[in-house]
Amino acid sequence: MSVEPVDPGSRRVVVADDDAFGRAIIGALLRNLGYEVIEAGNGDEAWACLERSGAGILVTDWMMPDCDGPELCRRVRERAGHYVYVIMLTSHSHRSAVVEGLEAGADDFLRKPPDPEELRVRLKTGERIVGLERQLSLRNQHLHETNARLCQAYERIESDLAAAARSQESLLPRRGPVSGIVVDWMFEPSSHVGGDVFDIVPLGNGTLLFFHIDVVGHGVRAALHSFAVHGLLSATLGRRAAEGGPLPAEAWWRHALSALAEINERFSTAEGESSYFTMLLGLIDGASGRGSLIQAGHPSPVLLHAGTRQVEFLGEGGLPVGLIPGATWEPLPFVLEPGDRLALYSDGIVEAERPGDGLFADERLARHFADTAERPLAEVVAGLGACLRAWREGAAPEDDLSMLVLERPSSGRPAIQECNPS
Amino acid sequence: MIHAEEQGGRLVVRIDHQRFDAAFVPSFRAEMDRLIAAGHERFVLDLAPVDFMDSSGLGALVAVLKQLGDPARLPVCGARGPVAKLIRLTRLDKVLRLHDDVAGALAVPG
Numbered sequence: 005m006s007v008e009p010v011d012p013g014s015r016r017v018v019v020a021d022d023d024a025f026g027r028a029i030i031g032a033l034l035r036n037l038g039y040e041v042i043e044a045g046n047g048d049e050a051w052a053c054l055e056r057s058g059a060g061i062l063v064t065d066w067m068m069p070d071c072d073g074p075e076l077c078r079r080v081r082e083r084a085g086h087y088v089y090v091i092m093l094t095s096h097s098h099r100s101a102v103v104e105g106l107e108a109g110a111d112d113f114l115r116k117p118p119d120p121e122e123l124r125v126r127l128k129t130g131e132r133i134v135g136l137e138r139q140l141s142l143r144n145q146h147l148h149e150t151n152a153r154l155c156q157a158y159e160r161i162e163s164d165l166a167a168a169a170r171s172q173e174s175l176l177p178r179r180g181p182v183s184g185i186v187v188d189w190m191f192e193p194s195s196h197v198g199g200d201v202f203d204i205v206p207l208g209n210g211t212l213l214f215f216h217i218d219v220v221g222h223g224v225r226a227a228l229h230s231f232a233v234h235g236l237l238s239a240t241l242g243r244r245a246a247e248g249g250p251l252p253a254e255a256w257w258r259h260a261l262s263a264l265a266e267i268n269e270r271f272s273t274a275e276g277e278s279s280y281f282t283m284l285l286g287l288i289d290g291a292s293g294r295g296s297l298i299q300a301g302h303p304s305p306v307l308l309h310a311g312t313r314q315v316e317f318l319g320e321g322g323l324p325v326g327l328i329p330g331a332t333w334e335p336l337p338f339v340l341e342p343g344d345r346l347a348l349y350s351d352g353i354v355e356a357e358r359p360g361d362g363l364f365a366d367e368r369l370a371r372h373f374a375d376t377a378e379r380p381l382a383e384v385v386a387g388l389g390a391c392l393r394a395w396r397e398g399a400a401p402e403d404d405l406s407m408l409v410l411e412r413p414s415s416g417r418p419a420i421q422e423c424n425p426s
Numbered sequence: 427m428i429h430a431e432e433q434g435g436r437l438v439v440r441i442d443h444q445r446f447d448a449a450f451v452p453s454f455r456a457e458m459d460r461l462i463a464a465g466h467e468r469f470v471l472d473l474a475p476v477d478f479m480d481s482s483g484l485g486a487l488v489a490v491l492k493q494l495g496d497p498a499r500l501p502v503c504g505a506r507g508p509v510a511k512l513i514r515l516t517r518l519d520k521v522l523r524l525h526d527d528v529a530g531a532l533a534v535p536g
Contacts, residue, residue, distance in 0.1 A: 220481040221448055280485060282516070301516035321515040324481075327488055328521055351481070355508070363508065403480070 013060040013086065014134040016040045017127070020050035020076065021065040021093070026116070030063060030093075033120050037127065047071025051079055054088060060134035061127065063091045065116075066101070074108035081109035087137040089130035093118065165196035165224070172197050172227060175234060177204045177408075179382070183212050184290025185340075186411040188385045198404030199226025199281075200350045201234045205241075210290045211253075213241060216348035216408050218302065219281040226404075229279045236267060237285075253287055253296065257335050260285065261298075264325060264333065271326025280326035284348045293340035293412045298333040300325045303351050308373045310343025310414060315370040318346075343414030345381070347373065352403035356392050364395050381411050428457045433470070434532040437461060440472040446483035446509070454483075458490045467499060470531040474504030479512055488518070497523050501531040 017039045021027040024045070031041045042057055044050035047064075048071050054062060062080065066073040073092050080088050092110040094101055105113060111133070112126050172193075179188050183206050191200065199219035207213050215237060219229040240263040264285070271280055284305055286297030297305070301324030304317035318338055323331040340346060349369075356364040372391055376384040385407065392405065427450070429440040439461070443450055461469075471487070473479075487502075494500050501523035505513055513519050525531040 218481070220485050280481075282481065303515065321517050323517045327485070327516070328518075355478075355480075 013058045014131045014138065016042070016057055016059040017061040017063060018042045018044055018050050018053045018057065018059045019063045020044045020047060020068065020073075022046055022068045023065070026065065026093075030118065030123070033118075033123055034063075034127065037124055039127065047073070047076040047079075050076055054080065054084065058086065059088070060086070060138070061089045061091070061130045063093065063114075063127075065093045066095070066105070074104055074110075077105070077108040077110050086141070087134060089134050091126055091130060168224075168227065169193070169196040172201075172231070175201065175203070175231075177202070181413070182206060182290075183210050184412070185212060185288065186381055186413050187409070188381045188411075189408045190385050190389050190406060192389070192401055192405040193227075194222050194352070194401045194404050195224075197224060197227035198222050198406070199230045200352075200404040200406035201230040202348065202406060202408040203234065203238070204408070204410070205238070207256075207287075211256075212288050212290060213286075214288065214348070214408065214410065215283060215285045216302065216350070216406070217281050217283045218350040218352075218404070218406075220279055222404050226279075229281070233267075233281055237263075240267075241285075253289075256287060257296070261333060261335075264298075264300075265331075268325050268331050269329060272329045272331070280324050282324045282351075287335075288340065288410065290412075293342070293344070294337070295340065295346075296335040296337045298322065298335050300331075300333055301327070303349060303354060305349070306345075306347040306369060306373050307338060307340075308345040308347075308377060309341070310345070310377060311341065313374050313377045315373050317366065317370070340410070340412040342412055344412050345373065345384075346410045347407055348409075349407035350404055352401060352405040353388075353392065353407060355403060356395050356401065356405070358395050358397060359399075364392060368395075381409060385409060427453060430457075430461060433528065436468045436470050436532060437466045438470045438472055438528055438532075440475065442475050444475065444477045446473070446476045446479040446487075448480060448482035451482050451486040454486055455489070458493075462493065467494070469494075469500045470528055471500055471502045472504050472528055473502060473509055474506070474527070476504075476509050477507060479509045484512060484516060484518070488521075491522070497521060498534075501525055501534065503527050503531045 017034055019027055019030050019041055022045055027043050031043050034041045042053045042059060044053050046068050050062065050064060064073045064076055077090050080090060090110045091112045091114055092105050093114050093116045095116045102113065114123065114126060176189065176191060177187055180186065182204065187204055189202065199222050202216040204212055204214040217230060217233055219226045219233060241260050282301035284297055284299055284302045286295055288295030299319040299322040301322060304319045307316045307318050309316065319336050322333050354364055354366055354369055372388055376387060427443045429442050431438050491497055491500055503525040504527060505524065513522065
């Protein structure tokens with residue numbers, strides 16, 4: 005630890021005595037000991053000297069006109085901006101005077117006339133205490149400044165993250181009808197930003213591309229990867245459509261699967277700490293409700309059959325993207341009849357945990373969709389969010405929670421609810 | 427949290443931890459790195475005490491598998507409940523050498 009510089013205030017002494025002779029003697033003794041001495045003829049003057057000079061030690065006579073020793077002492081304790089070590093000179097040393105002096109805030113007493121050796125050691129004590137006090141206040145000030153800098157840095161990080169969260173949300177699709185399909189979603193990252201991302205993109209000719217991705221981990225690292233993956237998929241899978249019009253589903257899948265194989269090789273053979281993601285990627289024709297999807301390690305999507313209120317989990321799994329080199333996937337066909345719903349979601353939903361009661365699990369998710377089969381879509385999605393919060397008993401989510409729901413509207417149920425707050 | 431013991435010519439690494447998740451991954455990676463650096467090549471990974479594994483845990487498991495170069499060097503046993511479900515869902519049951527228990531993993535020569 006470094007030695008802090010000696011503070012000059014601890015070697016600067018104000019001597020207050022209305023008796024000029026007594027003052028001069030003490031002053032001379034202290035100067036001989038190497039102290040810087042400022043003499044004051046009364047209490048008010050002494051106070052002014054203390055304030056002006058920043059002296060750390062005060063030697064004051066008890067009896068002075070107007071402002072006496074105890075009064076000066078009280079003023080020092082109430083108003084001084086730094087600690088002043090106060091030695092009071094008394095001609096009487098009975099107990100009541102000691103009590104009054106201590107109560108006024110004196111640190112030490114000296115009999116008048118002071119013995120030079122006693123004066124020396126008592127001043128030494130004062131000097132030590134003033135030195136310690138000043139070191140302490142310097143350190144406090146240092147801590148205070150460090151703390152202020154930390155607060156500032158924290159606020160900057162918070163506002164950066166909030167901005168990142170806004171740009172992440174701006175990537176999410178619009179709620180409502182698109183090419184004959186009604187879309188709704190929920191998105192609750194476990195921190196400001198998350199590793200979940202999803203989108204639904206019209207490819208023209210009534211065909212929609214949709215995907216839901218969960219990048220391993222959560223927080224900023226996962227969010228950065230999810231931004232990258234979103235860009236990669238939109239660029240590779242949306243491009244062909246823009247260039248040459250919509251492809252037939254089979255041709256599109258050939259193109260998509262080879263793009264995916266490329267992404268898989270790039271991620272899974274990367275050096276060092278690699279990242280991977282799970283995904284559902286699909287294609288649906290809004291007019292017929294015919295679609296196909298691949299399941300890359302993502303939870304099996306929920307398909308609610310509106311007619312029977314039966315809930316089916318589509319698919320049996322598949323390798324994630326970017327984990328194992330050479331992975332392949334096979335599109336799985338499905339059909340959305342009028343009123344049917346298809347929900348794609350991250351594992352955070354079924355793995356939401358209630359302390360001592362286990363996971364939310366597929367069963368509760370299925371029941372929610374069956375129970376709300378007659379309700380408008382927005383209500384189903386908002387209701388699930390409320391269910392999950394209740395299941396966690398108000399605790400913050402441990403993992404990112406998100407869900408993308410596609411509905412093929414039917415005449416028997418309102419496709420869009422009357423009042424949409426968002 | 428991680429218990430390693432020589433058994434039948436292999437090092438049996440038991441994860442004595444309920445959650446094999448992002449928070450646990452660094453200690454798992456560090457311990458496996460240490461054991462591999464100490465010259466061990468043939469393991470059995472016993473997941474029996476694990477109740478829950480997340481995607482980070484799965485990623486770490488595959489990373490160690492890649493480090494060893496051959497799934498046969500790290501047969502996995504004791505996966506149950508959500509852990510077994512995750513392995514099935516991600517089709518890693520086709521990649522990993524899975525066994526019911528340590529005895530089953532040790533019975534396979536190699």
